[in-house]
Structure formats: C-alpha cells, structure tokens
Amino acid sequence: MYPQFSLESRLEELAKQVAQLARRMDELAAEHERISASRPEVRPLAAAGVSLAPTPEGLPREYTTAALLSSTAIVCFLLAIALVLRTVVDGGVIGYTVGSALGVSYGTLLIAYGHFRHTKAHRLTTLYASCGALLVFSVLIETHQRFHVVPLNIAFAILASTLVILAAAGIHHRAPSLIGMGVLGACLTGMTLDFPEWHFPWLLLIVALANFAAYRAAARPAWRWLPWTVFLLTACVWFVWTVKLRIFLQRGPVLDAHLAPDWFLPLLALFLAGYLLLVLRVAFGQHRTFGGFEAMLPTAAGAGAFTAAYTHVTTGEGAAFWLGVAALLLCSLLLALALQTTRRADGALISGAFLAAAGTLFLLGLFSCSPAPEFMVVAGALGALVLEATGTARKAAAFRLGAGLLQLITGVLALVFGVALHLSGGTSAQLAAVSFLAVLSFAQYQWRRSHVPETASGFYHWLDPADRGAVALLVLAVLYAFTAVMLGIDRLVGISVFPSGCTYTCVQSVVINLGAIALGGWGLSRLRGEVLLLAVAVAAVGAVKVFAYDLIHCQGVPLVLSVASFGLAAAVGSLLWNRWQHKTAGQ
Numbered sequence: 001m002y003p004q005f006s007l008e009s010r011l012e013e014l015a016k017q018v019a020q021l022a023r024r025m026d027e028l029a030a031e032h033e034r035i036s037a038s039r040p041e042v043r044p045l046a047a048a049g050v051s052l053a054p055t056p057e058g059l060p061r062e063y064t065t066a067a068l069l070s071s072t073a074i075v076c077f078l079l080a081i082a083l084v085l086r087t088v089v090d091g092g093v094i095g096y097t098v099g100s101a102l103g104v105s106y107g108t109l110l111i112a113y114g115h116f117r118h119t120k121a122h123r124l125t126t127l128y129a130s131c132g133a134l135l136v137f138s139v140l141i142e143t144h145q146r147f148h149v150v151p152l153n154i155a156f157a158i159l160a161s162t163l164v165i166l167a168a169a170g171i172h173h174r175a176p177s178l179i180g181m182g183v184l185g186a187c188l189t190g191m192t193l194d195f196p197e198w199h200f201p202w203l204l205l206i207v208a209l210a211n212f213a214a215y216r217a218a219a220r221p222a223w224r225w226l227p228w229t230v231f232l233l234t235a236c237v238w239f240v241w242t243v244k245l246r247i248f249l250q251r252g253p254v255l256d257a258h259l260a261p262d263w264f265l266p267l268l269a270l271f272l273a274g275y276l277l278l279v280l281r282v283a284f285g286q287h288r289t290f291g292g293f294e295a296m297l298p299t300a301a302g303a304g305a306f307t308a309a310y311t312h313v314t315t316g317e318g319a320a321f322w323l324g325v326a327a328l329l330l331c332s333l334l335l336a337l338a339l340q341t342t343r344r345a346d347g348a349l350i351s352g353a354f355l356a357a358a359g360t361l362f363l364l365g366l367f368s369c370s371p372a373p374e375f376m377v378v379a380g381a382l383g384a385l386v387l388e389a390t391g392t393a394r395k396a397a398a399f400r401l402g403a404g405l406l407q408l409i410t411g412v413l414a415l416v417f418g419v420a421l422h423l424s425g426g427t428s429a430q431l432a433a434v435s436f437l438a439v440l441s442f443a444q445y446q447w448r449r450s451h452v453p454e455t456a457s458g459f460y461h462w463l464d465p466a467d468r469g470a471v472a473l474l475v476l477a478v479l480y481a482f483t484a485v486m487l488g489i490d491r492l493v494g495i496s497v498f499p500s501g502c503t504y505t506c507v508q509s510v511v512i513n514l515g516a517i518a519l520g521g522w523g524l525s526r527l528r529g530e531v532l533l534l535a536v537a538v539a540a541v542g543a544v545k546v547f548a549y550d551l552i553h554c555q556g557v558p559l560v561l562s563v564a565s566f567g568l569a570a571a572v573g574s575l576l577w578n579r580w581q582h583k584t585a586g587q
Contacts (some may be wrong), residue, residue: 011491018080040408043218056544059292099145100150107135111165113338114178127174132182136162137189144193155193159186160209164296179217183210183226187233199258200241201239203488206269208274215278227293234271251269264312268305277304283341290350298334298357306364324369327361334358342396353396359387359406363413373417374433381440388444392451400448404469407444410437411476422486431487438480445473449528467487471530478515478538485511499539507556509550512542513565520576528582534578539569 064500094102110132144150150158166182169175190206191198211234214226222572275297282294306327308377313319338354339345363380370376380440384407414420419433448470517537523531545564550562 090351097149100139100516103139103143105134107132107139108162109134111162111169114169126173126177129169129178130181133162133166133178133185133433137185141189141192152199152202153193154208155379156190159190159206163206163209164187164188164212171213171217172510174220176223178221179213182219183213183230186210188232188451191233191237194258198237198240200237201263201267203269207237208271208556210272220291224291224293231293231297231300238268238271238308239303239526242311246311255357261312265309268309272305273302280337281352283337284368290353295349295353298353299360302330302357303333303364305449306361307370310364310368321369324367327368331358331365332362334361338398339390339394342394342398348398351396352401352541355387355398355402359383359409363406363409363552370418372429373413374419374429375421377410377414377417378433378436378440380413381407381437382412385440385444385447388447392447395491401407403444403462404473407441409478411441411479414480418484422483426487426490431484431491432481434480434487435484438477441473441477441480445470445477448473468530470533474531478519478534480514482511502554503558505545506554506562509542509545509562510565512538512545513569516542516569517572520573524576524580524583532580535576536573539566539573542566542569 105432110128110258111484114126139154142307144155163182163186166178170178170182186206187210190203210230214230217223218227245261248259267281279294282290283290309323314325334354338351338358341351346385362383366376366379387403387406389401391403414437419430449466475497516535519538520536523535546562546566550559
C-alpha cells in the first residue's frame, strides 16, 4: 500500500518545487542578460543606413561601381567646361591673359567648392578640389612657358596660394589626396616653370611651404611618408643650385640672373634653421613622437648645408675658415642639446640624433678650418675621448656609441689624408700626430674596460652587450703605434742606414713580431683574452710577411733577423699560452 499523505504535506511539497523553478528561471534570465551584453548590437542594415549593394572585396565603400561611374561623370563634365574655355581662347574670342585668368579662377572655384562641400557623406567632392588643382597647375605651366602672359612672380604667388589652400583643406578634412595634390603638385609645377633655368629663390619659397605642410600633415601616422618625399625634393633643388652656381662662378664674374648668388647663403641658413627648429619642436613638444625622420634630419640637413656652403665659399679667400668656425659653433649647440636630453626617459633616440649631427659637424668644421690634416685627426680623436668620459659620467649609451664611431671615423680620415700611413719622407708633425693618436685610442680602450656600464641598453643591448666592439679601438692603437715606430726609425736612424729595400722590409717584420710579443705579455698580465687573440692575429701577419715575402725577396743578415724574430714570437707565444691555461684553470 502507498503511504497516505495529508493535503497540507502535498501543498508544502508543491510550494518547494515552485520555489526551485523560480530560482532556476532567475538564473537563466541572468545568464541571458550577460550573454546579450557581451554581444555587439545588431541593427538592421537599412536602419543603419548601409547600402545593400555588393562591394568588390578590398575596396572602400566610396569605390563601388556606382561611385566610380559617378566620379568618371564628374571628371568628364569638369573637363568639358575646361575644354570649352580652351576652345574659346584658341579661337581668338578672348585673349590669352583673360583666358589664363578665367582658367585660374575656374580652378579656384572648384577647389573652394570641394573644400566647403566635403563631408563624410560626400567624399567624392574631393574630386572637385583635385580637378581644380590640376587645372590651376596646367594653366600656369602653359600660359607661362608657352604664351609668356603670366609673369614669374604672379605665377609663383598663385602656386603658393594653391598649395596653402589644398594643404589646409586636406589637413582639416583628413584627405590625403588633397595634401598630396597640393604639396607634390605645387613642387613639381614649380620645377617645371622655366626648366632648366630655375629661378631658385621663388622655387625655394614653394619648397619651404611644402616642407611646412608636410610637417603639419605628418602628425598622422598615415602621412609619415610625406616629409621624406618633400625633403628629397628639397635636396634635389639645393643640389642643382649648388652645382650650377659653382660652374658659373668658375667661369667668370658674369652670372645669369636666375642663379641669384646673393640669395644662396641666406636662404641656406634659413632652411637649416627651419629644419632644426622643426626637430626641436618635436623633441621638446608633446604633440607627436620623435620618429625616424626627425632623427635623420639634423645630420642630413647639417651635412648637406655645410657641403653646399663649402662648395660655394671656397671660391673666396678665407671664407672656408669662417664656415668651419660656424660649423663648430653649431656643433657646440647640438652637443648641449644632446646632453640635456640624456636624462629623459625617451631621450635615447633624441640625444643620439643630436649627437650624430654634432659629431658630423665637428669633423666637417675641423676639415674646413684646421691648418693641417694632422691637427684635424688629433682633435677628432681627442673629441672622441671627451665624449667617452661624458657618456660614462652621464650614463648615456648614445655618447659611448658616438665616441666609438667618432674614433673609428677619425682613423679612416687619418688613413685617407696619409697621417696614419708609413710613407717615405714623413715629417715630425706626422710622427707626433700618429703617436698622439695611438695614445688617445689606447686610452679610450682602457677607459671602456675600466668603466663598464651597469646595464647594457639600446645599441649595446641589441647587438653588442659585452662591448666587444671596443677591441676596434685597440686595433687602431696598434696600427698607429706601428706607424709611429717606423716613422721614428726613419727620423732617428735615417733611411740611408738601410742599404736596400730588403733590409727595410725585414725591419718591418721584426717590429711586427716584437709587437705581437708585447701584446701577448700585456694581455696575460691583465687576463684579457681579446688582447691575446689580437696578439695571435699580429703574429699571423708577421708569419705571412716573413714566409711569403721576406724568404722570397730577401737574403743575408736582414733575413736571419726576420726569421729569428718570428721564431722568438712563436716561442714566447707558446710560453704565454701555457701560463694562460694555468691561470684560467685556477679561476
């Protein structure tokens, strides 16, 4: 029999089940709300204002088939009106002056209409401004080049106004086509006017406005390419002006009017100052990040301006000296800026940019105003040692990197100018200079090994965390020391002591082998494996010289001394190697 339940017990059981179902419904409702909140809002396409027409894959909505047909129609109608105006002018109904004014006015109206009617819903109105700009540029080129009815100053004034309007509209509406059309179109149109006899002051006015517009546009990452392009166009204009002016100055005092030699140096100084102010605004402002273009600009602008000015002023007496002084003063300013930015959290790239420009101008200034190449390379090496000490004191990796590069560049210049080459007829000034270079290079190497930074950052963390590149400084010191020893032998003993070239080349072999022994002993005393490896490399050079040259071309006592010196180097090297193994095993 089934158990008997009272009515009250059954009601209580039903109440419990209803309560459980209610709790379960609440849980399901909460879960549904959570899932709905995490999903994006879905609206009907028609309510959202989205066209249901198919769009080709990879193309924006304004480049659909209908939009392309509309654009083609707009261009055709605008071109038809321009052709009507051209036909009227060619038919002689109106003159070329009035026709050019009407053409420019028509293009200006199209630019204004495209600017004021541009909205997100009417992006095709940029076609009006683009077509208007092309019309203005073409009218200026034809009426000035072919018909000569528009004066040069008026043509460039119209060109500058068009550039400013298009650049302002493009930046305001975020339309890259307008900026590119205004900046690049104006520059190319200015280069086309009176080509190849450019009127450089007027053309550089257009280029300066283009640089400013490109700088303003580059605040957006999508337009970062524009300053690079405009800078290359600017460098092209300055290069052509420098070369043409140099050629005409060498021919005689009579110059063509379009070259404007009196404007060369003032405009060059203004461009350099403008570029540096641009970099300073980005470096010390908060409106944009310091990028690759700003890092390149001080060095490129400084070196380019110095080269152009040096090419121009070398036609006069004493002008190169004052140009070098100006370069050194600018170097001091850039060095102060580099020192000021080393303490900033984001100052590595900024200080490196200023430091690279300062080092470049330092070498160029020394080249221009130093009385002799010996003085130039010694001053460069001394400057590298000062930078090394400054980088250690300020804990700035950029200064350490710049010091190493400056010392290496100084070494290359010493070879190019023959200061570090052992040639016959070496002077006492060369001997003193190369000896000083050896001391400075060795001192910089010792400084790096005795002042190791606590943490590697930047370049060193990326490529050379152990600072093995400092061995290049030691290699430079060894090369300088070898040249100094050979020059000293020439100066103290005299070349007449050596009866033949055979004796002289054997003396070189002896010096190389003894140098390998000295390097090996010093490396063992300091327990520096890199010095021992350099000693092995020097001994290998001595071996090649002894057995590949001296044994074939020499004989007698000099050959005996040459072979004996290498044997001594090999014996000492074996002894040093054994002691090195014992010392390293003990550690």
